[in-house]
Amino acid sequence: MGISERKEREKTEMKELIRAAALKMFLEDGYAKTSIRKIADAIEYSPGTIYLYYKDKDELLYEVQGLAYGKLLDAFKAEANSDDPLKRLIQMGKTYVSFGLENPELYDLMFIIRAPTNVDEESHKDNGDKTFQYLLDCLEECINKKLLRITDLQLGALQIWSMVHGLVSLNLRCRLKVMAIEQQELKVILSHAIENYIASVTL
Incomplete structure (x- = not known):
């Protein structure tokens, strides 16, 4: 060497x-x-x-977030891999929620705390892109096969991401306690919420 x-x-x-x-x-x-x-x-x-x-803590956080996005992508590849894109979309939603519930501190670093503002994003432009692209690819396949009412790719991705992120965030900030859900029931109920949402936008 x-x-x-x-x-x-x-x-x-x-x-x-x-x-x-x-x-x-x-x-x-x-x-x-x-x-x-x-x-x-x-x-x-x-x-x-x-x-x-x-150069500073912001840049370090940005790289740490990149590692976390990689962990989420690995989870998608392992657990959301059905040949049926609609089933894969549901699997992705459930995987995302499970990831957030099982890694609350990591999820907080990824999506809850304020994003680093003192970072040259151009030099880190692929930070999280591959993870988001996994959703886009699945959603685009669903749209092309006319499986969903959704026809706008970016809008559809935003709707689905917002939905699963909302579920995780409500739980992380203890807002679901108002529903008096037992902890062992939580994942099942959230999984049903994902299935029902996808069913509502399915043709």
Whole structure:
């Protein structure tokens, strides 16, 4: 292995170390209470070392979110893979909700806290794109096969995403308690809500 290859590998390993420590602290302590200095202390490096790879905490959060979107995409591929696009769309909704219920702190980092504003999005333009594209591809197949009342791809994606995000967000902020739903019943009821919604837009 040449010098340049070794340096590139070391750079990749260091970024992975920083991201892993940041993710752990974001989840355990919260984004607001986590500082670059605390992350540096956790990996036993100076804050200056982290600044060699990330200009600030916002950029680090953006990369951590990218890893989280990758986890959601992996869940889609594993659990929402029916050959029938309509069934796959339902599977995606259920997978999304399950992911949010089982990973509440991670979901909060992905979708609830304010998005980083001090990030060059052009250099991170694929952050979450593949995950969203998985929905678009499925929805487009449903539309092309005339399985849905929905005919506008982007509007349909927004409607479906808003619906499942709303279910997860209501639960994460404890707003579903007003319905007096037992915790063990929650996932079943939310799954039925997804099925009923898809049925309402099915031809």
